[in-house]
Amino acid sequence: MQMLDSPFARKLTSFATLSHTDLNILSDLHQRRRKFAMGRDMVRQGHPNRTVYVLAxxxxxxxxxxxxGxxxxxxFRIPGDFLGLRSIxxxxSDQNVEPITPIEASEVLASDLIDAFSKTPALxxxxxxxxxxxxxxxxxHLVGLGRRNAAERIAHFLLELGARLRLVGLASNAGYACPLTQYHLADALGLSDVHVNRVLRQLREMGLVTFQNGRVTFDDFAALVTFADFEGDYLDHNGPARQ
Amino acid sequence: MQMLDSPFARKLTSFATLSHTDLNILSDLHQRRRKFAMGRDMVRQGHPNRTVYVLAxxxxxxxxxxxxGxxxxxxFRIPGDFLGLRSIxxxxSDQNVEPITPIEASEVLASDLIDAFSKTPALxxxxxxxxxxxxxxxxxHLVGLGRRNAAERIAHFLLELGARLRLVGLASNAGYACPLTQYHLADALGLSDVHVNRVLRQLREMGLVTFQNGRVTFDDFAALVTFADFEGDYLDHNGPARQ
DNA sequence: CGTCGGGTTGATAACTTTCAAATTTCGTGG
DNA sequence: CCACGAAATTTGAAAGTTATCAACCCGACG
Structure with a gap:
């Protein structure tokens, strides 16, 4: 039952009570395991999309x-996340999906997933x-773009990403490994690459976070949280109600 | 069967093939009809939310x-839309919902909705x-905030809203009735109220759109579409695949 | 009347982008 | 293991966009 160790199962079970049966159905859904090379789109805007992937x-x-242009x-999608779920x-698809690192993902047929919906309510x-x-x-993300300045935006983003990664065991309060470039940050946060660079330096010099060499280091976690006005509680979002 | 005339049914049926049975289940879901006064929150951030509304x-x-602050x-939610669907x-709830005009909405119990999911796959x-x-x-919306300047943002927004309203028969290529204030635009588009006002004047003087007196008038629809770089096709999003 | 919620306008300040160029990092082939 | 080129990061200066502050206008309404 390697399923149970996957980031995906870990995430789901941390929010829902899944029975053995549920987990089996879940694991039956997983079909081929596929690899994707970085930089080459996995899903293309305007192209048909009949499969969903679970990022392993x-x-x-x-x-x-x-x-x-x-x-x-x-x-950003990290291990345990779905790819293309929204567009099944x-x-x-109305968006593109591009790997940042080499990817391993399980392919799930959209129709199978929909069928499973009526088989097991809990799942x-x-x-x-x-x-x-x-x-x-x-x-x-939208709120950040609309109502935060560049520094708050970046700080908030790095914290949020950290919180998501912690859910799947890939981060701690100290920091996390992060394959993003400054261009990624710029394009996600609606800023120019140059400005991202400057603000990153600022945050580093303020002793809050360091974004360097493929790693995010929280130099002063508490201060950063205050600075970014971050409430990490959306991740506790309480999961599906368990009646 | 007044259901069939509601904006809600009109929207759903325009995208999916629903049988008589489906429509009956749909209509059974609708419970009390409720009214809400403008300006008073219907749903509050951080408060429990066990009902969904369909805006009538x-x-x-x-x-x-x-x-x-x-x-x-x-x-924005317009007739035919769900309120609070995401948070069932x-x-x-992780957001607030406030009426702009007096509201009439049908209340649906979240649990009933979830039950219906396994009863009728089409629905x-x-x-x-x-x-x-x-x-x-x-x-x-996020893309607009991240990568468009104020004028494109506003133009695009007004077009998109128009497209949504057309789906429920509340707009034409000429324009539509619009109860929003400039403050609403500002808070939706991440701009200051003052700047929204200026850009609105610009757009009006360019002969593209007029936002005035509770009405949006497309003075030159084609030119506006070009200016805003608008592709109204996301609304054709093809509905649920009908196998 | 007087107030209040929109809307409008000008002047100034703040934030961000753009352009240009130098520097560092990193993967790959020799 | 080193050299080389491409990609990523860094910095400065100038230009542009948008926010902020401060008035003023106007129509609705008690």
Whole structure:
């Protein structure tokens, strides 16, 4: 039952009470294991998308390309996350997904997933909950773009990412390994690469966080939380109600 | 069967093939019809939320309040939309919902909705599709905030709103009635009220759109679409796949 | 009337981008 | 193991966009 050790199962079970049966159905869903090379899109805007992936290892991000050539990253996906879940009901994807690192992912047929929804309510809820949490994260991201300045935005983002990674055991209060470049930050946070660089230096010189050499280090976690106005509680989002 | 005439049913049926049975289950879901006065929150951040509403008449918006006092509007809800759908699986809402106009809405118990999911797959898909579309809209909103300047942002927003309203028969290419104030635009688009006012004047003087007296008028629809770089096709999002 | 919620305008300040160029890091082939 | 080129990071200066502050206007309403 290697399933139980996967980041995916770990995440789901930490929020829902899943029976043995549920877990079996879950594990039956997983079909081929696929690898993707970094930098090459896994999902393309406007293309049909009939499969969902569960990220087992590696990071990816979903983004939109504007006609102007600008790129907006909508969110980053880390181990345990779904890829393309939102678009299973659309005939074509409305976003692109690109790996940041080499990726290992399990492929799930969209139709199988939908079928499972009526077979096991508990699993359905857990998966729906994951989808809702994703939307919630996008909304949070939106709030940051709308109402925070560059420094708060970056600080908040790094904290949020840390909180997500901690859920799957990939971060601590000290920091985490992070394969993102400053360009990724810029495109996610709606800033120019140059400005991201400057603000990052600022945060480092203030002794709050260091973003360097593929690693995020929280130099003063408490102060950073205050500075960014961060309430990490959305991650406790309480999971699907367990009646 | 007044259901069939509601904006809600109109929207769902325009995307999914629903049988008579489906429509009956749908209509059984609707319980009390409730009214809400404008300006008073219907759903409060951090409060328990065990019901979902379907907006029958009036406009509302969901927003987040930052500790700094700033307000970020996440999205506007118009007739036919769900209110609080995303949060049915969380124990408490992570956003506030406030009516802009007097509201009439049908109350649906979250648990009933979830039960219906296993009863009728077609309906479940349709509802899920609606939820996915909502998330898609939030993502689009996010892209606008991240990568468009004030004028494009406003132009794009007014077009998008128009497209949504057209789906429920409340707008045409000429324009639509719009109860929003400039403050609403500012808080939705991450701009200051003053700047919104200026840009609105600009757009009006360019002969593109007029936002005045509770009405949005497309003075030159084609030119506005070009200016805003708008592709109205996300609304065709093709609905739930109909196998 | 007087007030209050929108809306409007000008002047100034703050924040961010853009352009340009130098420096460092890192993977790959020799 | 080193050299080389590409990618990523860094810094400065100038230009642009948007926010903030401060008035003022206007129509609705008690």
């Amino acid at each position: 290892d590696g990071w990816a991000f979903s983004y939109v390309l504007l006609p102007s 600008a790129r907006q990253i909508v969110d 009901l659309f005939r074509r 359905a809820k857990a998966v729906l909950w994951a989808a809702s949490r994703d939307e919630s994260m996008v909304a949070d | 008449d009036g406009w509302a918006f969901s927003y987040v309040l930052l500790p700094s 700033a307000r970020q509007i996440v999205d 699986l969380f124990r408490r 479940a898909k349709a509802v899920l599709w609606a939820a996915s579309r909502d998330e898609s809209m939030v993502a689009d």
